[in-house]
Amino acid sequence: MPRNKKTAIFYLSFFSRMTASAMLRYLLLFVFSCFVLQVKAQNFNISGLITDEFDVPKNNVNVQIKRLNRVVQSDESGLFSFQNLASGKYKISISSVGFKTKNIELELKQDTNLGTIKLVQSANSLQQVTISEKLGESRKKQESLNVETVNADFIKRNLGGSLMKSLERMPGIKTIGIGSGQSKPLIRGLGFNRVVVVENGVKHEGQQWGADHGLEIDQFATDRIELIKGAASFVYGSDAIAGAIDIKPKAQPENNSLGGSVDLVGKSNNNLYGTSVNLFGRADKWFFDGRATLMNYSDYRVPTDLVQVYNYPVALKDNYVRNSAGRENNLHFNAGYVTEKIKSIFYVSNTNSKSGFFANAHGLEPRQVDLSLHDASNRDILMPYQQVNHLKLINKTGITLDNHQVDIELGYQHNFREEYSMYVNHGFMPAIYPSSMSIPQNLEREFDKKVVSANVKDRVAFGKHQLSFGLNIENQQNGISGWSFLVPAFKQFTSGAFLYDKLEVNENLIVHGALRYDYGQINISQYTDWFASDMNTPNGTVSQNLIRANALTRNFNSFIWSAGVNYNLNKFVFKGNLGKSFRMPIAKELAANGVNYHYFSYEKGDPNLSPEKSYQLDVSLGYNEEKWSVQLSPFFNYFPNYIYLNPTAQLDYFYGAGNQVFQYAQSEVMRYGAELQFKYRFTDNLSSEVLAEYLYAEQLSGDKKGYTLPFSPPPSALLNLTYEPKFNNKLTGTYFAVDYRITGRQDNIVPPEKKTAGYSIFNLAIGTKLKTGKQQFDISLQAQNLFNTKYLNHTSFYRLIELPEVGRNLILSLKIPFSFVKND
Amino acid sequence: MKNYLKNIGFVALVVIAFSACKKDEDAIDTTYPEIDLTIANASPVQCATLVRGEKFTFRAKFTDNVALGSYSLDVHHNFDQHNHTTEVNACAQDAKKTAVKPFLYIKDFSIPTDSKEYVATAEIDIPSDVDAGDYHFLIRLTDKEGWQTIKGVSIKIK
Numbered sequence: 001m002p003r004n005k006k007t008a009i010f011y012l013s014f015f016s017r018m019t020a021s022a023m024l025r026y027l028l029l030f031v032f033s034c035f036v037l038q039v040k041a042q043n044f045n046i047s048g049l050i051t052d053e054f055d056v057p058k059n060n061v062n063v064q065i066k067r068l069n070r071v072v073q074s075d076e077s078g079l080f081s082f083q084n085l086a087s088g089k090y091k092i093s094i095s096s097v098g099f100k101t102k103n104i105e106l107e108l109k110q111d112t113n114l115g116t117i118k119l120v121q122s123a124n125s126l127q128q129v130t131i132s133e134k135l136g137e138s139r140k141k142q143e144s145l146n147v148e149t150v151n152a153d154f155i156k157r158n159l160g161g162s163l164m165k166s167l168e169r170m171p172g173i174k175t176i177g178i179g180s181g182q183s184k185p186l187i188r189g190l191g192f193n194r195v196v197v198v199e200n201g202v203k204h205e206g207q208q209w210g211a212d213h214g215l216e217i218d219q220f221a222t223d224r225i226e227l228i229k230g231a232a233s234f235v236y237g238s239d240a241i242a243g244a245i246d247i248k249p250k251a252q253p254e255n256n257s258l259g260g261s262v263d264l265v266g267k268s269n270n271n272l273y274g275t276s277v278n279l280f281g282r283a284d285k286w287f288f289d290g291r292a293t294l295m296n297y298s299d300y301r302v303p304t305d306l307v308q309v310y311n312y313p314v315a316l317k318d319n320y321v322r323n324s325a326g327r328e329n330n331l332h333f334n335a336g337y338v339t340e341k342i343k344s345i346f347y348v349s350n351t352n353s354k355s356g357f358f359a360n361a362h363g364l365e366p367r368q369v370d371l372s373l374h375d376a377s378n379r380d381i382l383m384p385y386q387q388v389n390h391l392k393l394i395n396k397t398g399i400t401l402d403n404h405q406v407d408i409e410l411g412y413q414h415n416f417r418e419e420y421s422m423y424v425n426h427g428f429m430p431a432i433y434p435s436s437m438s439i440p441q442n443l444e445r446e447f448d449k450k451v452v453s454a455n456v457k458d459r460v461a462f463g464k465h466q467l468s469f470g471l472n473i474e475n476q477q478n479g480i481s482g483w484s485f486l487v488p489a490f491k492q493f494t495s496g497a498f499l500y501d502k503l504e505v506n507e508n509l510i511v512h513g514a515l516r517y518d519y520g521q522i523n524i525s526q527y528t529d530w531f532a533s534d535m536n537t538p539n540g541t542v543s544q545n546l547i548r549a550n551a552l553t554r555n556f557n558s559f560i561w562s563a564g565v566n567y568n569l570n571k572f573v574f575k576g577n578l579g580k581s582f583r584m585p586i587a588k589e590l591a592a593n594g595v596n597y598h599y600f601s602y603e604k605g606d607p608n609l610s611p612e613k614s615y616q617l618d619v620s621l622g623y624n625e626e627k628w629s630v631q632l633s634p635f636f637n638y639f640p641n642y643i644y645l646n647p648t649a650q651l652d653y654f655y656g657a658g659n660q661v662f663q664y665a666q667s668e669v670m671r672y673g674a675e676l677q678f679k680y681r682f683t684d685n686l687s688s689e690v691l692a693e694y695l696y697a698e699q700l701s702g703d704k705k706g707y708t709l710p711f712s713p714p715p716s717a718l719l720n721l722t723y724e725p726k727f728n729n730k731l732t733g734t735y736f737a738v739d740y741r742i743t744g745r746q747d748n749i750v751p752p753e754k755k756t757a758g759y760s761i762f763n764l765a766i767g768t769k770l771k772t773g774k775q776q777f778d779i780s781l782q783a784q785n786l787f788n789t790k791y792l793n794h795t796s797f798y799r800l801i802e803l804p805e806v807g808r809n810l811i812l813s814l815k816i817p818f819s820f821v822k823n824d
Numbered sequence: 825m826k827n828y829l830k831n832i833g834f835v836a837l838v839v840i841a842f843s844a845c846k847k848d849e850d851a852i853d854t855t856y857p858e859i860d861l862t863i864a865n866a867s868p869v870q871c872a873t874l875v876r877g878e879k880f881t882f883r884a885k886f887t888d889n890v891a892l893g894s895y896s897l898d899v900h901h902n903f904d905q906h907n908h909t910t911e912v913n914a915c916a917q918d919a920k921k922t923a924v925k926p927f928l929y930i931k932d933f934s935i936p937t938d939s940k941e942y943v944a945t946a947e948i949d950i951p952s953d954v955d956a957g958d959y960h961f962l963i964r965l966t967d968k969e970g971w972q973t974i975k976g977v978s979i980k981i982k
C-alpha cells in the first residue's frame with residue numbers, strides 16, 4: 001500500500017476512535033505539526049503571461065491551482081504568479097469569461113515560468129456558467145463539509161417568489177414560508193436560528209426566529225451562493241448548527257467597463273410585475289456597482305375556494321388568498337478599490353417590503369373579515385400586514401501579503417419590523433384601546449434590531465498547509481414596541497475565535513482540522529404589561545400590571561471542533577466530516593411569554609436553557625464519468641439537548657388568554673438522512689438529472705419522546721430532463737427543461753402538526769439568449785405547478801390551516817444587458 | 825484500490841437504502857381529542873340563548889384515544905360579527921354594535937389524569953349588568969400529548 005493512503009487511513013481511524021478531549025489534543029498536535037513541516041518544505045514560484053488570440057495581454061483572467069484552491073488574477077500586463085508552492089505535481093486552470101478554459105499540468109521542481117499562454121475565444125457566452133460550475137466542483141473536492149454552489153443563472157432558471165424559494169430545487173434545501181414573497185431556509189429540516197445566512201462576508205441578522213418573517217435579501221443582487229449542509233459552526237459561528245447559506249460578493253466588473261442590465265419579471269399567479277436595474281463601471285482600480293429592484297404583487301391564488309382554518313371553514317373569493325399581496329423595493333450600491341494586493345469594497349443596501357397576512361388566520365382565533373372591504377381589490381394591503389426595512393452597510397477588505405491572505409469584514413445592520421393588526425383585547429386587556437396609549441392602536445408588534453459585526457481572518461499558505469485563523473465579534477441591540485407582547489427587548493454580544501488547518505497530504509488526500517471557542521452574553525430587559533390584571537392573592541384580588549419577562553443576564557461559552565477528510569482519486573470523490581457544533585439560546589427561547597397570533601398558541605420561554613450542542617457526521621461519495629455522475633451524501637446527527645417548543649396539555653387563561661401553552665424545553669434528538677444527485681448526459685443536447693432526499697428525526701427523551709421534530713420534510717425526488725439545442729450565434733444557451741417532483745406523504749408528525757399527503761407536480765422552464773445586432777436579450781419562461789395541482793406542503797407555515805400551495809404560475813423574465821464602453 | 829473504494833461506496837449505499845426503509849412502528853399518538861356537544865343536556869348548543877343575572881352550566885363530553893389533558897372556556901362578544909363558528913348551521917344575528925360593557929369569561933380547567941372519557945361541567949355566572957347581544961363560546965381541549973381541538977359555538981345573551 002502506498003504511503004499516502006496509509007496516512008489517510010491513519011488519520012481516519014484516528015478520528016473515529018478518539019474521545020473529545022483526546023481529539024482535541026491530537027488536533028493541536030496536528031496543527032503544530034504544520035509549523036514543523038514548514039521548516040522542511042522548500043518553496044517555488046510559478047509565473048506566466050496571458051494574452052488573447054491577437055497577442056494582446058489580458059488582465060483579470062482567473063488562474064487557479066485546483067487542489068490548493070488558490071486563485072490569482074492576471075494584472076494589466078497579463079502577468080500572473082503563484083508564490084511559495086511546495087514541489088510536486090500541479091494542475092493549473094486558466095479561465096476567463098468568453099474564452100475557452102485552458103488546463104496546464106506540470107511538475108514543480110524549481111521556479112517555473114510558463115511563458116505566454118494564449119486564450120482562444122469560445123463560441124458562446126455560456127462559458128461563465130461553466131466556469132462557476134467548475135469552481136463549484138473544485139470547492140466540493142476541497143471542502144470536507146457538504147458544499148453546493150449555485151449561480152445567478154440557476155436562480156434565473158428557477159426564479160421563485162423569494163431567494164430561498166428559488167434555491168428549493170437543491171436536494172436537502174426546503175423553505176418555510178408565508179405567502180408568496182417571504183420564506184426562510186430549512187436545511188435538512190432545521191431552520192430559523194439554526195441556519196446562518198451570510199451576505200458579503202457578514203452574518204445577516206433579521207428576525208430569524210419567526211416563521212412568518214421572510215429573509216431580507218434581494219435575489220436579483222445575488223451572484224454566487226454556497227449552500228453548506230451540515231454543522232458549520234466552526235466557520236460561521238454559533239447559529240450555523242444546521243448549515244449556512246453563504247451569498248458571495250459579486251465579481252467586480254472588468255476593467256474599463258461601463259454597463260449594466262435591466263431585468264423585467266412578470267408572474268401570472270399573483271400578478272407580479274417587477275424590475276431590477278443594474279449599472280456598473282470600472283476604471284483601473286476603482287469600480288462601482290448599483291442596483292434598484294421593485295416588485296409589486298397582488299394576492300396569490302390557490303387551487304381551492306374553501307380552506308379549513310382550524311375547523312373554521314373560510315371561503316376564498318375566486319381562489320385568492322385574502323390579503324396576501326405585497327410590495328418590495330430594494331437599493332444596493334457597492335463601490336471599491338481593487339489592486340493586486342488590496343481589495344476594499346463598500347456595500348450599502350436597503351431592502352424594504354410590505355406584505356399582508358392571510359386575513360382570516362391571524363389573531364386570537366380564526367376571524368371573519370369584512371368581505372366588502374377585503375375582496376374589493378386583490379392588490380391592496382389591509383390589516384394584518386407586516387412592514388420590514390433592512391439597512392446594511394458592509395466593508396470587506398482583503399489584503400494579499402506574500403503567502404498571507406487577510407480578510408476584514410465590518411458590518412452595520414438595522415432591521416426594523418412592524419406588524420399591524422386591529423387591536424383585539426384578551427386576558428385583562430381593556431375592551432376599548434385607551435386613548436392615553438403612546439403606542440399606535442394598530443401596531444401589534446415592532447422589532448428594532450441594530451447589529452454591529454466585525455470579522456478578521458488570516459489565511460496562510462505554507463508547504464502543504466493552508467492555515468486559517470480569525471475572530472468574529474457581533475453586538476446586538478433589540479428594542480420592541482406594540483400593544484401585544486411576545487419577546488422582550490434584549491442586548492446580545494457574541495464572539496468567537498477559530499483555527500482551521502487544511503493539509504494537502506498528497507494530490508489525492510486533504511485532511512482538515514478546526515477548533516473554535518465562542519463566548520456570548522445576553523441581557524434581557526424586564527417587560528411589564530401596560531394594563532392591570534386581577535391577581536388572586538391571600539389578601540384577596542389585587543389589580544396590578546404584571547411582569548411578563550424578568551431582567552436576565554446569561555453568559556455562554558463553548559469549545560467546538562471539526563475534523564474532516566477529502567479523498568479524490570480520478571473519478572472517485574470521497575469526503576467525510578465529524579464535528580461538534582453549538583448554538584446559544586435566543587431571547588425568544590429564554591424569555592417568550594405571550595400569544596403567537598399565527599398559531600393561536602401561548603408561547604413560554606425557559607430562562608434556564610443551556611446552549612444547544614450537536615454532533616454530526618457527514619459523508620459524501622461521488623463518482624464522475626464523462627456521461628454521468630453520481631453523488632450520495634448521508635449524514636448522522638445527534639443533539640443531547642435540542643431546544644424545542646413543546647405543545648403541552650395545559651391551557652392558560654392568565655397570560656395566554658385561554659390558549660394552549662407551548663413551553664420551550666430541551667430533549668435528546670437523533671437525525672439522519674441523505675441526499676442523492678445523479679446526472680446523465682444522453683447526447684450533447686439531452687441530459688437528465690435525479691435529485692432525491694430523505695430525512696428522519698426522532699426525539700429520544702422528554703415529553704415528546706418518540707415523536708419527530710416539527711417541519712420534518714417528507715422524502716422527495718426530482719426528475720429532470722433538459723434539452724439544450726444549439727442553433728447559431730444569434731440564439732445561444734437555449735434550454736427546455738422539465739422538472740417532475742414527487743413528494744412522499746409525511747405521517748411522522750408531532751403536535752400541532754397534521755399528516756400531509758404525498759403529491760407530485762410538474763415545472764417547465766424554457767430559456768434562450770437572443771442576439772439581434774449587437775443587443776442581447778436573455779429570455780426565460782417558467783410554468784410552475786403546470787397542472788394547477790392542489791397540494792399541501794408539510795413545511796409551509798400555512799400547512800396547519802390547510803391552505804394549499806400556490807397554483808399554476810407562469811413566470812416570464814427578460815434580462816437586457818447593455819454596455820457603454822467597448823471592451824477590447 | 826479503485827475496486828475496493830467502489831465496494832465501500834456500494835455497501836454504504838445499500839446500508840443507507842435499508843435504513844431509509846426501516847419503518848418505525850413505535851406507536852406514537854397522533855389522534856386529536858374530541859368535543860361532543862350532542863350528548864343529553866349538552867350546553868351550550870349552537871344558537872343557544874343565555875340569560876343575564878343567571879347561572880349557566882356548561883356541559884360537554886370529551887374523549888381521547890389515550891388520555892385527555894385539560895380544557896378552557898372562553899366567552900367573548902361578537903358585536904362586530906368578527907367570529908366564525910365551527911358549526912355548520914348559522915344563527916340569526918343582531919345588528920352590529922359597539923361594546924360598552926361586554927361579558928368576558930376566560931378560564932382553564934383540569935381533567936382527572938389518564939381519563940379517556942370525561943363529561944365536563946362548569947358553572948358560569950353571567951352578571952346582570954353586561955351588554956346583551958351576540959356572543960361567541962369557545963371550547964379548547966387538549967390531550968396529554970398536546971394535541972388540541974377547538975370548537976366555537978355562537979350564542980346570544982339576553
